[in-house]
Amino acid sequence: MTATAQGLIDKIKPLPPQHLAEVEEFVDFLRTREDDQPLTQAAAKIAESNFAAKWSNDEDAAYDRI
Known part of the structure; x- marks a missing residue:
């Protein structure tokens, strides 16, 4: 066990039960x-490729510079 993990355990041990439940949550x-996180990144990559044609157009070019 790392020193950081042991330090966290030492800080958590004296907490009352209701706070232990909060820590667990x-x-x-x-x-x-x-x-x-990997799922969110994959969804963003899919959305980017699907909307690239919609986002890259002359009408919206002014917004790209903002």
């Missing part, structure tokens, strides 16, 4: 966000 949130 936050850790779950962070893990979910990390797991979803």
